[in-house]
Structures are given as structure tokens and as C-alpha cells.
Amino acid sequence: MSGFTKAALLMAGLALSACSNNGLLTGDGSNGAAGAGDFVAGSPDDPTSIAYFQQTVGDRVLFLVDQSTLTEEGRSLLLSQANWLLENTSFTAVIEGHADEQGTREYNLALGARRANAVQEFLVSRGVAANRLRTVSFGKERPLEICSAEACYAQNRRAVTILTSGLSS
Amino acid sequence: MHIGHYISGAGHVGLIGLVFFGGVFQSDPPPFEVTGVSVVTTEEFDALRAGEHSPLPNTDVDIPVAPNLSDTAPDMTSSVDPDLDQGAPDATENAPPDETPDLSDLTAPQPSEVTDTSPTLAPPEPEMAVLIPRDTTRPMARPETRVAPDPVAAPEPDTKIDDIQRDATTPDQSASETVQDAQEATAPEAATTEIVTEAKEQVALAPRASVRPVLRPPQRTRADTSNKAKAGADAAVAAALAEEAAAPSGPPLTRGEKDALRVSVQNCWVVDVGSQAANVTVTVAVTLDQEGKVAGPVTMLEASGGDDQAIQTAFGAARRAVLRCQRGGYKLPIEKYDHWREIEITFNPEKMRLK
Amino acid sequence: MMRLFATLLAGLMVLGQLAAAQSGPLRIEITEGVIEPLPYAVPDFVAEDGGAKDYGAQLARVIAEDLNGTGLFREIPAKAHISQITNFASPVQFADWKAVNAQALVTGAVSVSGNNLEVKFRVYDVFAGQELGNGLRFKGTTEGWRRMAHKVADAVYSRITGEGGYFDSRVVFVSETGPKNDRKKRLAIMDYDGAGLQYLTDSSTIVLAPRFSPKGDKVLYTSYETGFPRVFILDVGSVKRRALEDQDGTMSFAPRFSPDGKSVLMSITQGGNTDIYRMDISSGRQTQLTNSPGIDTAPSYSPDGSKIVFESDRSGNQQLYVMSAKGGEPTRISFGQGRYGTPVWSPRGDLIAFTKQNKGRFHIGVMRTDGSEERLLTASFLDEGPTWAPNGRVIMFTRETQGAKGSSSLYSVDVSGRNLKKIRLNGGASDPSWSPLQ
Numbered sequence: 001m002s003g004f005t006k007a008a009l010l011m012a013g014l015a016l017s018a019c020s021n022n023g024l025l026t027g028d029g030s031n032g033a034a035g036a037g038d039f040v041a042g043s044p045d046d047p048t049s050i051a052y053f054q055q056t057v058g059d060r061v062l063f064l065v066d067q068s069t070l071t072e073e074g075r076s077l078l079l080s081q082a083n084w085l086l087e088n089t090s091f092t093a094v095i096e097g098h099a100d101e102q103g104t105r106e107y108n109l110a111l112g113a114r115r116a117n118a119v120q121e122f123l124v125s126r127g128v129a130a131n132r133l134r135t136v137s138f139g140k141e142r143p144l145e146i147c148s149a150e151a152c153y154a155q156n157r158r159a160v161t162i163l164t165s166g167l168s169s
Numbered sequence: 170m171h172i173g174h175y176i177s178g179a180g181h182v183g184l185i186g187l188v189f190f191g192g193v194f195q196s197d198p199p200p201f202e203v204t205g206v207s208v209v210t211t212e213e214f215d216a217l218r219a220g221e222h223s224p225l226p227n228t229d230v231d232i233p234v235a236p237n238l239s240d241t242a243p244d245m246t247s248s249v250d251p252d253l254d255q256g257a258p259d260a261t262e263n264a265p266p267d268e269t270p271d272l273s274d275l276t277a278p279q280p281s282e283v284t285d286t287s288p289t290l291a292p293p294e295p296e297m298a299v300l301i302p303r304d305t306t307r308p309m310a311r312p313e314t315r316v317a318p319d320p321v322a323a324p325e326p327d328t329k330i331d332d333i334q335r336d337a338t339t340p341d342q343s344a345s346e347t348v349q350d351a352q353e354a355t356a357p358e359a360a361t362t363e364i365v366t367e368a369k370e371q372v373a374l375a376p377r378a379s380v381r382p383v384l385r386p387p388q389r390t391r392a393d394t395s396n397k398a399k400a401g402a403d404a405a406v407a408a409a410l411a412e413e414a415a416a417p418s419g420p421p422l423t424r425g426e427k428d429a430l431r432v433s434v435q436n437c438w439v440v441d442v443g444s445q446a447a448n449v450t451v452t453v454a455v456t457l458d459q460e461g462k463v464a465g466p467v468t469m470l471e472a473s474g475g476d477d478q479a480i481q482t483a484f485g486a487a488r489r490a491v492l493r494c495q496r497g498g499y500k501l502p503i504e505k506y507d508h509w510r511e512i513e514i515t516f517n518p519e520k521m522r523l524k
Numbered sequence: 525m526m527r528l529f530a531t532l533l534a535g536l537m538v539l540g541q542l543a544a545a546q547s548g549p550l551r552i553e554i555t556e557g558v559i560e561p562l563p564y565a566v567p568d569f570v571a572e573d574g575g576a577k578d579y580g581a582q583l584a585r586v587i588a589e590d591l592n593g594t595g596l597f598r599e600i601p602a603k604a605h606i607s608q609i610t611n612f613a614s615p616v617q618f619a620d621w622k623a624v625n626a627q628a629l630v631t632g633a634v635s636v637s638g639n640n641l642e643v644k645f646r647v648y649d650v651f652a653g654q655e656l657g658n659g660l661r662f663k664g665t666t667e668g669w670r671r672m673a674h675k676v677a678d679a680v681y682s683r684i685t686g687e688g689g690y691f692d693s694r695v696v697f698v699s700e701t702g703p704k705n706d707r708k709k710r711l712a713i714m715d716y717d718g719a720g721l722q723y724l725t726d727s728s729t730i731v732l733a734p735r736f737s738p739k740g741d742k743v744l745y746t747s748y749e750t751g752f753p754r755v756f757i758l759d760v761g762s763v764k765r766r767a768l769e770d771q772d773g774t775m776s777f778a779p780r781f782s783p784d785g786k787s788v789l790m791s792i793t794q795g796g797n798t799d800i801y802r803m804d805i806s807s808g809r810q811t812q813l814t815n816s817p818g819i820d821t822a823p824s825y826s827p828d829g830s831k832i833v834f835e836s837d838r839s840g841n842q843q844l845y846v847m848s849a850k851g852g853e854p855t856r857i858s859f860g861q862g863r864y865g866t867p868v869w870s871p872r873g874d875l876i877a878f879t880k881q882n883k884g885r886f887h888i889g890v891m892r893t894d895g896s897e898e899r900l901l902t903a904s905f906l907d908e909g910p911t912w913a914p915n916g917r918v919i920m921f922t923r924e925t926q927g928a929k930g931s932s933s934l935y936s937v938d939v940s941g942r943n944l945k946k947i948r949l950n951g952g953a954s955d956p957s958w959s960p961l962q
Contacts, residue, residue, distance in 0.1 A: 117796025316559035366941025368900030438557030482686030511549040
């Protein structure tokens with residue numbers, strides 16, 4: 001009993017922190033509510049959970065400077081994402097594209113869109129239904145790491161696949 | 170019959186009177202009446218007043234938003250983070266280039282390190298070549314607010330800024346006839362020769378190689394100019410002595426004499442290089458009296474390269490240059506007065522355009 | 525002998541005149557002048573009644589701040605003045621002002637009746653001993669005294685420089701708070717000098733890159749209100765807003781008004797490809813203007829509305845292109861080293877301002893509309909997003925400082941590259957857009 005409660009609390013915490021990091025789409029509320037409501041049941045060990053997707057499958061791919069071409073590493077990770085999405089058909093995803101700060105604002109918006117699109121196209125080419133995937137770009141508005149050095153920039157040039165339960169909406 | 174003569178006579182007397190005294194009336198200073206002030210129309214007035222209230226309360230204001238605006242304003246200032254951020258980044262490596270151009274707003278010339286120290290410097294030993302003083306690594310000129318054809322080091326603190334460089338003189342008892350008035354030491358305002366934008370400045374910030382300290386040239390330039398000034402003064406005195414005898418027509422001006430005039434006018438010609446007027450070449454006509462002072466109005470002969478406004482502005486700058494730099498009168502040889510009574514000066518800013 | 529010598533000398537002169545030995549005007553040409561701020565004086569305006577006492581000094585101070593702030597003028601402090609202006613109607617003692625080297629003089633008077641303020645002023649060319657233009661009178665309310673001061677300063681600026689002023693103008697921008705990875709952004713509006721700050725949106729969603737309409741009454745911007753970047757239009761007076769474009773599966777951003785204010789250029793991204801579209805504001809009808817597989821964005825109309833400059837990476841990296849306002853094949857105009865973005869056509873029509881990235885640094889620069897005569901005005905870790913003052917003389921832009929604690933501020937610089945200044949504001953600020961003269 002107490003073990004279960006602990007696990008559930010941990011799960012909820014993870015889900016919420018994941019949301020606060022990545023759930024920027026509609027602002028507050030909706031993602032957090034969805035996470036707490038629908039996905040608490042799955043633990044990171046549960047292969048059908050969002051936590052599993054984030055931690056084990058991997059929810060993000062990185063890009064080279066001013067590039068939107070997928071790296072070898074990125075392609076193999078996206079292959080796992082595609083397989084997971086094919087097995088867990090109740091989820092839809094929004095792919096967020098991001099850029100580092102070394103670029104003008106509007107160009108970086110377009111660059112982020114291009115990165116998100118590269119991920120979407122790859123997933124579709126592996127059989128994921130196109131209507132389950134949407135893309136959005138945040139340009140350089142939401143860096144993950146905030147130093148002004150390549151170590152941080154490399155982490156910020158990313159496309160992140162954010163899952164939502166298709167059943168909830 | 171006689172009545173006709175009377176009327177005619179009275180009319181003529183009146184006319185002649187007007188011819189004689191009309192000039193006197195005209196030479197009165199222009200009246201400073203408030204009637205010259207143009208009046209704003211009611212529409213303009215209303216528009217102006219309406220403008221004062223913008224942007225918020227005029228029309229159908231979305232009421233839920235209004236409290237939002239006023240409520241959240243203090244929110245901004247109470248947030249501590251951005252204030253702290255403001256302070257910190259200034260200390261990073263970006264700070265120096267950011268701050269220097271701002272300093273250029275200061276009008277007071279920097280007290281000069283240059284002229285004070287140079288004469289006492291001993292030639293450095295060869296081993297000392299590596300010891301570059303840390304604070305003088307920037308090989309480029311300090312950004313001055315003034316850009317002029319000839320660079321001028323910042324003057325010594327006591328020196329009065331003037332357009333002409335003069336050495337301080339005191340009445341010299343030993344010199345017999347030549348009486349010179351005591352004069353305050355003046356120097357031209359410190360200036361650099363080019364516009365140093367931040368982008369240009371950056372290039373030089375990190376010296377690629379250490380610079381071998383170069384011996385400062387002895388202050389020959391200074392000495393030279395003061396000699397010249399003295400020579401000029403002597404010449405002027407000689408000219409003054411010769412004045413009564415000299416016929417007002419002589420040989421044409423030498424190149425040196427013309428150059429001296431050109432230089433003295435260009436020192437007062439202020440060009441706003443970012444303006445449309447900087448595309449305008451304007452020629453003005455000036456009449457000088459025998460003392461070299463401008464007599465009568467400066468008139469525009471021709472202008473090209475801009476619209477009316479730009480031309481008027483360019484003419485205004487040219488006129489100010491001629492009027493300001495005359496001071497006690499342009500120094501020109503009196504025996505050649507016929508050659509310089511009428512002068513046409515062309516102000517051509519082509520070389521000064523932004524590059 | 526003398527005559528022979530004179531003839532020889534005349535022959536040697538490059539611009540030698542035939543008239544060398546005869547009388548006739550002496551001709552000289554001056555090609556080098558000096559670049560320095562013009563010294564001027566603006567004594568406190570004469571208070572014509574008791575209620576106007578404070579305004580007299582305050583008006584003169586704001587006028588002086590405006591003029592000094594251009595870098596083109598230098599005020600001669602009141603303590604150096606020889607004569608005092610105690611009566612607006614009495615003749616000016618030009619000799620006294622010449623003696624302190626004031627080249628221009630501004631005199632004025634102010635009176636108050638109830639809530640109404642009346643300001644009148646004259647501008648003089650001291651060395652020419654004459655007035656520049658006629659006196660002017662402005663009427664307004666006491667609470668609008670700052671705007672009246674800006675209007676006077678604009679008139680003074682205009683009479684001395686021969687060009688329009690920019691002091692009675694506003695700037696819409698993005699006000700920023702919070703750390704880099706969770707920055708709160710909201711639209712704000714202020715006077716050009718940072719006074720009179722007001723917010724137009726709250727900070728619940730990301731907002732980017734606002735642009736003023738040609739009349740200054742509306743603002744276009746990009747907002748994440750719907751979860752996706754969308755172009756919005758906002759009425760400055762009522763603060764009401766609406767999305768201009770809300771097509772599913774796309775994002776729209778980088779909106780700019782046409783010179784007539786009736787249509788909008790924007791970038792629309794579909795399937796990773798970004799092109800430029802024109803949209804009629806009233807009908808919502810869209811026309812696609814570019815069609816390349818690259819990123820085409822940051823468009824800007826020429827002031828006459830006939831051409832559009834924009835950035836595109838169709839060549840492999842960001843460069844500037846000019847095309848007809850109707851679309852069609854564009855001409856590349858940027859060919860220097862590095863990447864070029866965010867072109868903005870100047871209100872005068874003669875220059876294009878841009879952001880340049882080269883060797884890890886950012887610059888704000890200007891070039892002619894054919895791409896020639898490129899000049900870089902600034903350099904820093906991150907400068908971007910230039911906007912022109914209404915007279916095309918000054919450029920404002922965003923400067924972001926480096927590092928984890930980096931923050932954004934607004935800066936302005938003269939088109940000559942001189943007079944770089946930070947706009948005084950509390951908190952961070954980015955993406956300025958300058959209004960027309962009000």
C-alpha cells in the first residue's frame with residue numbers, strides 16, 4: 001500500500017515536472033491536468049507510459065548548427081519513437097522545434113519549424129499516421145540550457161516529441 | 170490752376186521724403202510681435218488634446234483588460250530578477266565597447282596623458298618592448314565627439330578650446346617695437362580623423378600581436394605651428410606697417426595664402442554626415458572689408474545635390490562657417506585687397522560622406 | 525619681374541583662374557569640414573503667469589534632452605549664458621550668444637489657464653543674426669506637457685537640420701522579465717525616450733516582434749495564444765486584438781504592414797517550408813509572394829510600396845533579396861561575408877538596415893537598396909532587429925548580453941554609427957518598432 005502510494009507520488013511528480021519543462025503549448029493547466037488525470041497509472045517501467053517514452057525511448061533529437069537534417073543518432077532514436085507510437089495508438093504528439101540563440105528571432109522560428117517537420121516526416125515515413133502528429137516551433141524562445149556556449153547550444157538545437165493522450169480530446 | 174501745383178508739389182515732397190527716410194524706417198530691427206506666431210486651428214488643438222489621452226480611454230474599452238493594465242504595472246518593478254540581471258552583464262567582456270561611445274557625450278575634453286608625459290619619457294630599453302602598459306593596448310584613437318580633417322590630441326586641461334591654436338603670450342618687455350597683446354593659450358578642440366563606429370572599434374579591441382612601443386615623435390608639430398603662428402603674426406605686423414603705403418591692388422594671392430583662408434573656414438564648417446544636406450554642394454559669395462571681416466550678407470550662388478530643405482540646411486552650415494571663423498577678420502594681405510574683396514567659396518562634402 | 529612670377533604661379537595652380545592677375549572673385553573650394561555637435565542654448569521658457577512657473581524650466585529640460593540625445597547638438601549650460609531671456613517679445617542680444625559660442629538659440633514662453641497649457645517659441649541662427657522660420661505656438665493640456673516639449677524639439681531639430689524630427693513618437697516593443705529559459709514577454713508601448721510606459725498584453729503567453737501600423741494606431745505581432753505562433757492585430761486605443769491567420773497545421777509570424785496600412789505581409793510555414801504571403805486585412809484574402817523550398821521571412825516594404833526586401837536562405841544561408849511587391853523573381857542584394865537577416869527599408873527610402881552575423885558576432889548595419897555601400901554600425905555578442913526612427917536618421921535595435929544571466933535591452937544608434945545609447949527602462953526589452961511621428 002505505502003509502496004504503491006510512493007510510486008504514485010513519484011510518478012505524479014515526474015509527470016508534472018516533465019510538463020513544466022516541456023508543456024509550453026497551451027500555457028498552464030491543460031497538460032498538467034491531463035498528466036495527473038490519465039497517465040499516473042503508468043510508471044517509467046510501464047512501456048505504455050509517457051514517462052517510459054521520455055526516459056527509455058527518448059523524446060528528443062539534436063541538430064547541428066543551422067541544420068535540420070537528422071543525424072544517424074537521431075534517426076535511430078526516431079525509429080524507436082515510431083515503433084512506440086505504432087504500438088501505443090491512443091497517443092497523439094506535438095513535435096516542438098527549437099533553435100539556439102545564435103540567430104535572428106524570426107529566422108530561428110522558421111528553422112525550428114523545419115526541424116520539427118524533419119522529425120514529423122521521418123515518423124510518417126515509418127508508418128505513424130500523419131494526423132496523429134502536429135508541429136510547432138519555439139525558435140530561440142525556450143532554451144533548455146542557458147549558458148552562451150556550444151555545450152548549451154547543442155542541447156538547445158532540438159526537436160522534442162510531446163505526447164498527449166488522444167482519448168482525452 | 171495753383172491748386173494743381175500745390176498738390177503736385179506736396180506729392181513730390183512726400184515722395185522725396187519717403188525716398189530719404191524710408192531707408193531709415195526699414196533699417197529698424199524686425200519687430201518681435203506675438204502676431205507673427207502662427208495659431209493652431211481648433212482641429213489641430215483637438216487632435217493634440219486627444220493625443221494627450223491616448224492610447225487608453227477614448228473608445229469602447231474592453232473593460233476586463235483595463236484593470237489588467239494598471240494592476241500588472243507594479244508587477245514589473247517588484248520582480249527582482251531583471252534588475253539584478255541588468256547590473257551583472259555590464260561587467261562581462263561586452264561592457265567596455267558598450268560604454269565608451271556613451272562617454273563621448275561628455276563635452277569636456279579628456280585631460281591629456283599624451284602631451285604631459287611625452288617629453289620626459291626616456292627611450293625604452295629594447296627589453297622593455299614587451300612591457301606594454303595595460304591600459305593603452307587599444308591601438309585606435311579614442312572616440313571623440315569631434316571629427317576633423319586634422320587629428321588633434323586632447324589639449325591640456327587649462328587650455329581654452331578655440332578654433333585656432335595660439336600659444337600663451339605675455340607682454341615682452343625686451344622686444345622693442347613689436348607690441349603683442351597678452352593672449353590666452355588656446356587650442357583646437359580634441360578631434361579624431363574618422364568616425365569610429367562600434368563595429369570598427371571591435372576589430373581593434375584584441376591586439377593580434379604585441380606592438381613594439383614606438384618612440385613618441387618629439388613635439389615638433391606643435392613647435393612648428395607656433396613658429397608659423399609667430400611668423401604669421403610678424404607678417405601681419407609688417408603688413409599693418411605697410412598698410413598706409415600699399416596700393417589696394419597687388420599680385421594675386423599665393424597658394425599658401427589661399428590655403429590659409431581655406432583652412433580657417435573649414436575649421437568652422439560643421440557637416441552633419443548623416444543628413445541629406447551632406448549630399449549638397451553649395452557655393453556662397455562673401456564680400457570682405459579691408460580688415461578681412463564679412464561685409465554684408467553671405468549669399469548663395471548655386472547649390473546641387475538635394476531638395477530645397479537640404480540646400481537651405483547646407484547653406485546655413487556654410488554661412489555659419491564663414492561668419493564664425495572670421496573672428497577679428499580673416500588674415501589676408503592688405504596689399505592684395507582687390508583680389509580677395511569678393512570671395513566665392515564652394516563647400517563640397519563629397520569626401521566626408523559615410524564610408 | 526613680379527608679373528612674370530605671378531603668371532608662373534597661376535599656371536602652377538590646379539584650379540588656377542584666368543583672372544589671377546585681374547580683379548574678380550577669389551574662388552576657393554572646401555572639401556573637408558568637421559563633424560561635431562552644434563552648440564546651442566535653450567534658456568528656461570519665460571513663464572507668463574504664476575501657474576506656468578514650473579513648466580518653463582521643465583519644458584526647456586525635455587527639449588534639451590531631446591536635442592542633446594541626438595548627438596548632433598550640444599547644449600551650452602545656463603550658467604554660461606550672458607544674457608537672460610526675461611521677455612519673449614524683446615529683441616535677442618545676438619552678441620551675447622555669439623560670445624558664448626551658441627550657434628543656435630531657442631527662446632520660448634509658457635502660460636497656463638486652468639488645465640490648458642500654451643507654449644510658444646522661436647529659433648535663431650545666432651551668427652547670421654536672424655530667426656529660423658517663424659515663431660510657433662502649441663496648445664495642449666498641462667498633463668501633456670512632455671509631448672508639447674517633444675513637439676517644440678521636433679520643430680527646432682527640423683529647422684536646424686532641414687529634416688523631420690522624431691521626438692514626438694512612440695516605440696512598441698516586447699517587455700521581458702524572468703530567466704532565459706522561462707522568459708515572460710508582454711507587449712509594451714513607450715515614448716521614444718522611454719517615458720510613459722504602458723502594457724498592451726499580459727505575460728501569459730509568448731509574444732514576439734510587434735510592428736506599428738503606418739498611422740501608429742494598430743500593432744501587428746506574433747503570439748502563442750493558441751498554442752501555435754499566429755499573427756495578431758491589436759488596436760492600441762482599445763487594446764482589443766484578434767488573430768489574422770488561424771489555419772490549422774500552419775504557423776504564421778513576421779507580420780509587417782503595407783505603407784497604406786490595408787494589407788499585411790507575413791511568413792506562413794507549412795510542412796517545414798516558410799514563404800511570404802500578403803493578406804488583405806479586411807477580406808482576409810491571401811496571396812503567396814515567394815515560392816522557394818527555403819526559409820523566406822522578415823519582409824519589409826519600400827516606403828512607396830512598390831518593392832519588398834526580405835531574407836531567404838535559398839542560396840544556402842540567410843541573405844537579403846529584393847522583389848516586386850507583387851512577387852516574382854527576387855534579386856539578391858547582400859554579398860558580404862556572413863549571414864544577413866531582418867532587413868528594414870528606411871522611411872527615406874534610401875537605405876536598408878539589417879542584422880549581420882559574422883565570425884560569431886552580430887552587427888546592425890545599413891546598405892543602399894541595391895546592396896552597395898554596406899556599413900556596419902554596431903558589434904556585440906547579439907544585436908538584432910533594427911527599426912528606423914520616423915525621419916530615417918536613427919536606428920533602434922535589441923542587444924542581448926551573453927551568458928546564463930544574459931538579458932535584452934533596447935539601444936539606439938545614429939545612422940552614421942555615432943551616438944550609440946541604451947534606452948533607459950526597468951527590466952528587459954526586445955523587438956522595438958518605431959511609430960511614425962504623431
